[in-house]
């Protein structure tokens with residue numbers, strides 16, 4: 554532990570802390586964050602990410618949120634057009650209320666590059682020991698076709714409040730090892 558303290562000292566600032574706890578306690582902390590609705594990003598070990606995803610992504614949740622494995626065709630398009638490999642494993646697809654364009658894994662990664670830069674996305678995907686988990690992410694999907702925020706729900710999807718902001722029809726995704734995906738309050 555002592556030899557990690559300088560690294561932690563360099564990392565901790567106003568928006569970041571380092572938590573040291575058993576894997577079980579870390580799962581509990583992430584689960585509580587998901588259920589409380591707060592937005593946070595967790596950088597966890599690969600085994601912790603597996604435990605979190607196993608807890609969160611039950612077959613019922615996958616079905617409820619309509620997430621599907623990203624097809625080989627879409628993976629190919631992501632690789633060809635965005636230059637990203639193994640970035641996303643599953644995702645739901647939500648139609649833009651304004652123009653009908655469907656927002657899925659490709660559009661999500663495209664928006665990620667636009668908002669965080671290619672270097673930022675590649676840095677995350679290049680992590681070798683760490684998995685990134687987004688809890689209740691506050692970003693709104695933006696339609697690449699018409700530029701509108703995809704926040705309007707149809708009558709079948711109820712509005713949800715996350716961190717004080719009404720969010721409808723969230724985009725759900727699960728990543729691969731480095732980018733493990735998102736967990737949201739049900």
Ligand SMILES: [Zn+2]
Nearest residue numbers: 649652696699
């Ligand atoms: Zn649109």
